[in-house]
Amino acid sequence: xxxxxxxxxxxxxxxxxxxxxxxxxxxxxxxxxxxxxxxxxxxxxxxxxxxxxxxxxxxxxxxxxxxxxxxxxxxxxxxxxxxxxxxxxxxxxxxxx
Amino acid sequence: xxxxxxxxxxxxxxxxxxxxxxxxxxxxxxxxxxxxxxxxxxxxxxxxxxxxxxxxxxxxxxxxxxxxxxxxxxxxxxxxxxxxxxxxxxxxxxxxxxxxxxxxxxxxxxxxxxxxxxxxxxxxxxxxxxxxxxxxxxxxxxxxxxxxxxxxxxxxxxxxxxxxxxxxxxxxxxxxxxxxxxxxxxxxxxxxxxxxxxxxxxxxxxxxxxxxxxxxxxxxxxxxxxxxxxxxxxxxxxxxxxxxxxxxxxxxxxxxxxxxxxxxxxxxxxxxxxxxxxxxxxxxxxxxxxxxxxxxxxxxxxxxxxxxxxxxxxxxxxxxxxxxxxxxxxxxxxxxxxxxxxxxxxxxxxxxxxxxxxxxxxxxxxxxxxxxxxxxxxxxxxxxxxxxxxxxxxxxxxxxxxxxxxxxxxxxxxxxxxxxxxxxxxxxxxxxxxxxxxxxxxxxxxxxxxxxxxxxxxxxxxxxxxxxxxxxxxxxxxxxxxxxx
Numbered sequence: 001x002x003x004x005x006x007x008x009x010x011x012x013x014x015x016x017x018x019x020x021x022x023x024x025x026x027x028x029x030x031x032x033x034x035x036x037x038x039x040x041x042x043x044x045x046x047x048x049x050x051x052x053x054x055x056x057x058x059x060x061x062x063x064x065x066x067x068x069x070x071x072x073x074x075x076x077x078x079x080x081x082x083x084x085x086x087x088x089x090x091x092x093x094x095x096x097x
Numbered sequence: 098x099x100x101x102x103x104x105x106x107x108x109x110x111x112x113x114x115x116x117x118x119x120x121x122x123x124x125x126x127x128x129x130x131x132x133x134x135x136x137x138x139x140x141x142x143x144x145x146x147x148x149x150x151x152x153x154x155x156x157x158x159x160x161x162x163x164x165x166x167x168x169x170x171x172x173x174x175x176x177x178x179x180x181x182x183x184x185x186x187x188x189x190x191x192x193x194x195x196x197x198x199x200x201x202x203x204x205x206x207x208x209x210x211x212x213x214x215x216x217x218x219x220x221x222x223x224x225x226x227x228x229x230x231x232x233x234x235x236x237x238x239x240x241x242x243x244x245x246x247x248x249x250x251x252x253x254x255x256x257x258x259x260x261x262x263x264x265x266x267x268x269x270x271x272x273x274x275x276x277x278x279x280x281x282x283x284x285x286x287x288x289x290x291x292x293x294x295x296x297x298x299x300x301x302x303x304x305x306x307x308x309x310x311x312x313x314x315x316x317x318x319x320x321x322x323x324x325x326x327x328x329x330x331x332x333x334x335x336x337x338x339x340x341x342x343x344x345x346x347x348x349x350x351x352x353x354x355x356x357x358x359x360x361x362x363x364x365x366x367x368x369x370x371x372x373x374x375x376x377x378x379x380x381x382x383x384x385x386x387x388x389x390x391x392x393x394x395x396x397x398x399x400x401x402x403x404x405x406x407x408x409x410x411x412x413x414x415x416x417x418x419x420x421x422x423x424x425x426x427x428x429x430x431x432x433x434x435x436x437x438x439x440x441x442x443x444x445x446x447x448x449x450x451x452x453x454x455x456x457x458x459x460x461x462x463x464x465x466x467x468x469x470x471x472x473x474x475x476x477x478x479x480x481x482x483x484x485x486x487x488x489x490x491x492x493x494x495x496x497x498x499x500x501x502x503x504x505x506x507x508x509x510x511x512x513x514x515x516x517x518x519x520x521x522x523x524x525x526x527x528x529x530x531x532x533x534x535x536x537x538x539x540x541x542x543x544x545x546x547x548x549x550x551x552x553x554x555x556x557x558x559x560x561x562x563x564x565x566x567x568x569x570x571x572x573x574x575x576x577x578x579x580x581x582x
Contacts, residue, residue, distance in 0.1 A: 086135060
């Protein structure tokens with residue numbers, strides 16, 4: 001199955017991946033072959049099978065609304081690249097919220 | 098502009114984000130209340146998005162969402178699930194938000210929005226459950242460089258989203274929908290729904306179309322309205338902007354715009370080219386929910402009587418409808434009033450007195466209605482003393498204040514204040530003094546103003562510190578002034 005270069009760029013942009021031209025070309029081929037492998041599923045007759053969102057035979061796994069102690073802040077911030085005023089500092093981003 | 102300009106039609110849909118009143122977060126046991134917490138002190142590996150953690154659904158959050166769906170007359174489907182909504186922005190620790198895509202908890206409801214007595218139905222497309230995001234602050238950091246700071250406390254708090262169909266036609270209707278929704282959310286106790294605290298955040302989708310043209314898919318999403326007034330103003334601005342655009346023959350560009358309160362305008366945040374491609378897929382860590390009829394029935398049984406029913410009840414028993422409407426803004430106060438009535442108080446007197454006198458004391462003391470220290474039967478007893486003339490209105494208000502201060506029952510306080518003065522000889526001198534000192538009120542009385550009599554009575558009450566018998570005072574004043582003026 002053939003993938004357009006544009007589609008590779010789109011997926012890479014969504015995943016915030018910065019790819020070289022060589023990588024783009026390699027991934028174009030690899031993604032195409034992955035999709036081809038999945039196309040095998042199209043040959044199956046699934047008309048009698050209900051849509052499946054989960055293959056784990058579990059349902060209604062819920063917990064009561066109880067509170068437990070959070071982590072000490074020192075531990076929360078231990079992996080932060082930079083810390084300022086008890087918060088995780090990152091390069092400035094546009095406010096989209 | 099309150100409605101579409103001639104030749105145009107306006108299409109508005111709303112998305113209301115509601116923080117739920119749970120103790121813990123949506124998928125972990127961190128406290129959900131972060132209001133007064135230091136940054137990053139309500140956080141654990143789950144809401145921090147660490148690898149290898151396992152989220153677990155908060156049952157209470159699901160229940161509160163279903164309760165909301167029920168009061169909005171939604172269908173509660175038997176099957177629901179959570180999905181991953183993928184986007185890269187640092188307000189999400191995991192780079193995805195757990196939300197609900199195609200199987201939400203509630204679908205196909207409606208809310209009848211009343212403006213000036215006429216109701217319009219707004220259909221509810223869905224009510225679903227997701228997790229709130231971290232809070233970003235954009236600052237100039239200590240080293241002088243621009244930076245964004247992340248506080249993860251809010252991340253993972255339960256967030257319910259109510260999505261309407263595009264049935265709304267005017268900014269006023271949008272604001273009225275918001276206010277009615279807020280009232281319902283508070284009434285059933287699922288959220289504080291305080292907009293200024295971010296517990297209720299409403300985004301709007303709006304588009305303007307030529308009336309002779311079918312409504313298309315393009316729309317502008319506006320965000321960042323922190324009050325119903327802002328919601329209404331932002332929509333009015335956007336409708337005017339789009340109408341102008343249409344008049345000039347321009348096409349509507351699908352984009353996200355932010356309301357800017359200071360300038361009273363909306364500003365572009367994101368255009369369609371940058372629009373998100375969320376790549377939803379079923380959340381593999383959360384098994385689906387099977388919502389049984391039994392669970393829904395049990396929740397339905399927990400719902401309180403709705404405000405319209407309570408209002409009909411109280412007004413049919415003689416309570417003034419303005420006071421009833423006022424009372425119903427506060428569920429806790431309504432519950433209290435009903436308990437006072439249950440304890441034997443006269444309905445109109447109880448409602449009016451609670452809305453005015455009791456609330457005045459609550460405001461003065463900075464107390465909420467769920468913190469009234471007086472047992473309802475005690476308030477009923479005070480109202481009884483007032484109804485049979487044992488205490489005047491003035492004194493009743495005084496006694497109420499003392500009940501709050503001392504916790505003593507009304508009868509004991511009244512007794513300690515000494516007997517009521519009803520003897521004419523004691524009251525006559527005072528009544529004459531008041532008449533002497535208030536010639537204006539006297540001439541108003543003779544001109545037929547009933548309020549003048551109330552005023553003069555009030556003066557007697559003031560001089561007797563509320564201990565005069567109201568009936569005796571009124572009779573004396575009328576007698577002294579030579580009968581009804």
